Amino acid sequence: MNVLEVRGLSIRDDKKDEILVKNSSFQVKQGSCLAIAGESGSGKSLTCRALMKLNQSGLSEKGTVLYKGNDIAKFSKESLRKMRGREMYMIMQNGMTAFDPSTVIGVHLKQTAGEHYGWTAAETERNLHSALERVLLKNPGEVMNQYPHQLSGGMLQRTMIALALVLEPGLIIADEPTTALDAITQYEVMNELSLLRDRIGCTMIFVSHDLGLVRKVADELLIMKDGEIVERGETETVFMEHKQEYTKFLISARQVLSDNFMKIMEVR
């Protein structure tokens, strides 16, 4: 069964009258991991945000996004709000846009967990602390008392991932979730996400420039270029039998970057 089905998604910048994502169609099967790769500015983040109706005004969208067979354009604001979090959760590229700048991180985490689970304050605190520790944030109490601007990009990314571990969402959209992390922390954090997937069988969309990592975690792969999907298929097939020169270029260019990461994986 497809958890998500995207039909003919186009995204246009109204001001510049420019099409940024062109007629994209793809499906994501229940429990699988679909990766989206492609150079900077190819439309990966816009595509991900469209799936949760998070794109800013000024961008108009055409096409259909079906979540478990239901057209998300027909969801009320309230049902979309309820769905974001436990059903669909997005780990954003930039943590600063994910958290309310006017409150400490702990308030956001507790409110979000509280909206989806009927835990006591002590249970919420315990679950959040444990998740923050799993993403290697060694002093959870301190992290919870900080404002977003007081945390580094990597700490914010890990905090978003910790919240995913707590919420246990059905679909995780991870938009370059570990770009601000060093290779060892990246390994540990990706491992936590993999364990979460093993435990709850969640579906994942994983955007990454790191094709070594993509090859390791994704069942299927889309390659985007200039707002279009130019190659698609099972990950291993795309790696071994790609049709586009562009895919070949991406694979060879990224290989160099991911070698370091793979070395660490082999040592472990």
Ligand SMILES: Nc1ncnc2c1ncn2[C@@H]1O[C@H](COP(=O)(O)OP(=O)(O)OP(=O)(O)O)[C@@H](O)[C@H]1O
């Ligand atoms: N809110 C916006 N308004 C207008 N144009 C935008 C907006 N957000 C993104 N764009 C443009 O749309 C194009 C695709 O952007 P997008 O962020 O989806 O790229 P990406 O593939 O995710 O890149 P990266 O790998 O650098 O994150 C880019 O040219 C970008 O400048």
